[in-house]
Every structure is written in C-alpha cells, then in structure tokens.
Amino acid sequence: MTGENAQKSLAIKNDKNNKIKSGTADTVQQIIIYTIVVLFSLMCLLPFVLVIIVSLTEEKSITMNGYSFLPTHWSTSAYKMLFSPNSSVPRAYYVTGVATIIGTLIAALITFGAGYTLANKQCKYRNALSLYFYIPMVFSAGLVPWYMISKSIGAYDNLAALIVPSLLFSPFNMFLVRNFVRGIPNELNESARIDGAGEVKIAFSIYLPLCLPVIATVALFYAIGYWNNYFNAVMLINDKEYYSLQMLLFKIQSELTAMQHLAVGTSNSISPPRESFKMATSVVTMGPIILLYPFLQKYFVKGMVVGAVKG
Template structure:
C-alpha cells in the first residue's frame, strides 16, 4: 500500500512539474512567434501564438546587418575571457578571506564590504578607465567589469568558511602551499558556488552594453547587445519621424518583431549556458559529500 501511495505521489508530482514547465515555455514561445509576425499583423491583432501573417522582415533586418556577426564574436570573447578571469580573482579572494591562517582577513573583508555599500559615482569610474588606457580597445569591455563583485566574493567566502580547517592543516603538514590548497582542495569542494558566480559573471558580461557606450567608439568593437540597442533606437527614431511628418515614407519598419527577434538572438548562448553549468552543480555536491 505504501509503495502504491509513493508511486502515485511521484506520478502526481511529475505531472505537476511538467505542467508548470510547459507554462514557463509559453512566454518564450510567444516571443518566438511574434518575431516571425509581420508588423502590420502585430499592429492590427497584437501578439498572437499563431500569427495571421508570417514574416521574416525582422530577421532579414538584423541578420542583414554586416557588423552583427562580428559583434557576436566580440561578445563571446568578452564573456568567456572576462568570466574566467573574474571567477579566478573572486575564488582566490574568497579563499584569502576564508582561510583562518591569513592575517588581517577580517580587515580585508570590511574593506570589500565598504565598496559594496558606497559607490564613488560615474565620473571617477570614467576617469580611472581613461588613466588605465581602457578606451577603444577590447579590454575596455572586460576590465571595468572584471574587478569582482563584492556580493559574489562574500558568497564564495561564506561557502569556503564551511570547509573544515583541518584540511588546510593536513595539507600543510604534507608540504602544500596556499596555491596548491586553493586549486586542488578548496576549488573542487566549492564547485556549486563557483558555478553560481560563473553564471552571474557570464550573464553580466553577455548583457553588458554600458561599457561600450562609455568607452568604445570603434564600430569593430561593438558588442552584440550594444549593436542591437543602437539598431532598435534608430528604428524607433525613424518611426517617430514618420508619425510626426518629418520623414515621408510608406515603408513600415518591423519595430515590435525586431524587439522579439533581438530577444531570440541574444538569449541563445545564455540558454546553453545553464545546462552546461548544471553538471558542475551536481559534481560539486557529490565531491562535497564524500568523506574519507
């Protein structure tokens, strides 16, 4: 009887989770279908799961823009390189603050906490970037966001603080230094939290367009988000000029479908990012559960 009840509960639970998952797919499906809808149909009928008139105008406009492919490569490079370096810096800083044998670690933690609470503002940030030579080069898209986020730092520090200090003592008795302890002991045990901040940094770099606005004038260095942001702004400006009579033209630009197509084109790498990191969550949990 208990086995039947347990099986019935598992079936009901799986059905409920499956239903909720399908509901979560509806908004994504709606965005996808609207991106293939003509602008005239959107203006007349609004957003529809089954468009009355299909159109590829939005994708022709976006994919026909020659810098789009170059911007994709720029965004991929910035995201991969920036995320790897940022996770490395944050992980090492977290180990420094978590290891009890490090002197002045509490003072360092307070220093980082102050930077999380108080912000110097935009003008000092811009001037420092100029002094560092971060202007119209690829590092202008990486370095300003590279200095680790204090929130991510404290996530790593708090997770590492739960690791028994006896591991460090045993490793030091065997002659290991801090670099070896951090990379061969702490980092493998902290895979769940490192995967979490990797996701945070990766999404942050992928969606970042502010650095390009402030520090980049070279069109060859425009990241994907900034290029699409400029394209959408230009479409909005043209439509406002048409509606006000400043610009006389019968052409109907696919404003709404371009927005949805932009979402589809930019969300792709992020969707593949989640399942890639999921196995590291599981692997980290398994490693952390082993005891000798």
C-alpha cells in the first residue's frame, strides 16, 4: 500500500508539473502574440499620429526639416484657415453630413428591401431578378445617361444632387444582404404567415431586427461612399452653397497651389500653409468616419463573416 501511495503521489506531482509547464508555455505564447499585435497596431497608428502632428506644424519647419514627429515650431494656421469666420468649410461640413446621413439611411433601407425580396422563396422570379441586378456589376451605361437622368429628375444644383444619383443600392451590398437573409430559418417566415402577418410586417418586424449586423455593414459602406464622394459635386453642383466637403477642400488646395506658384521667383513673401493644410484636411475628412467605425465594428465583422459564408 505504501508503494502504491508513493506512485500515486508521484503521478500527481508529475501532473502538476506538466500543468505548470503547459501553463507557462501558454503564457509565453500569449505574451508573444500580444506583443506582435501591439507592435502591429502601433505601426498602423503611427501614420495617423504623423498626419495630426504635421497638420499642427509650421509650414517653414516642414519645408526645412520635412515631416517629423518632433517639429521645431508648432502652428494652427492650417486649422485657422479651414475654420475662419469667412470660411465655407462649416457649411460644406453640414451639407456633406446631411447628404451622408439621409443617403445612408435610405440606401441601406432600399438594399435591405431588395435583398429580402430576392431571398424570399415567395418571389417567383427572384433568380431572374438576381441576374438583372448582377448585370450592372459588369456593365455600365456610361456617364452621359447618368448625367441626363440626374438632371431630368431634378437632382441638379441642389442637395438632392449629392444624394439621389448615389442612392441606388450597390449590387454587391444587395447580394451580401440576400445571402444573410437566406441564412435565417424559413420557418420564421412560414409561422408568421400562418399567424396572418403580411409581407411588409414580416420584413420589418421579424427580418429587419435579425439583419442588423449586415445592415450596419452595408450602411458603413454607404456612409464612407457618401462622405468621400466629390464626383457628384463636380458634375452636378454649380452653387457654392451646395459644395460638398471634399469638393470645397479640393478647390481650396488648388488655390493654395496657385498662390505658391505665383510667389516663386518674386519678392512677395506669400507662404500659404500648403503641406500642413493637406494634413489638416485629412484630419477633418477622416475624423467622422474614424469616430463612427468603433460603434459599428462588432456589426461590421459579424455581417461580413456571416453574410459571406451563408449561401
């Protein structure tokens, strides 16, 4: 009995030692993984930090020393130029923000409706409609029909010009929503029909809450598209009151470049904050999207994964 007890105690000690070694190995692996992730995150973060620092750097310091994390002279002249009392940037911010919010909400709603319809087995011609929506992903009618239709429906030189031409859903987003809806059990649809629910009630009371992850995903796509869209303003806007943020900043940047060219070879001491202004415009334009993304991140990841694997 004494020998058996000794063997048991020895086995227990060996198990404890193995667990300690395994735990130590797991801890070392976790430390290595976390270190790699932190270093990679810092590598991704450093360019953004540099952009912010350069936007607050004096133009002469940038000209003499280039981009630096530790500038010799700081300056807020670029931001003063952006948000001066006579600046049109706040107005452009408002116009772009309104266009982004309204356009994103309506486009996401239309995309959900189309995706739900094509995934609904009650729709007899859903496969033919899917092919119909697939064609614009491959072929485009061109710029002239797009411009003529936009003018004919009144989307010209007004806020609608920034919203309506980009309002039709992207076929890629529509197929993403359709695949997500297909992954939802069809028994929910059948049971709702037995209870007397109509098509609209089923779509918006049952399927819409379940599709929030993929809707948030496509909404983020639409929001980025609307926020960064300057093409509609270039083609359809003449009134400065309706300039989008991207369009206005591009025009200001062009004017600064012209001022710098005029100053070369003359005794004029014009020194517009060109480089710092570029970085300041980057901060101004990317700020809202960066602030929006953390709130949609969990929906974004879930929607992309589930919508991609459900067929």
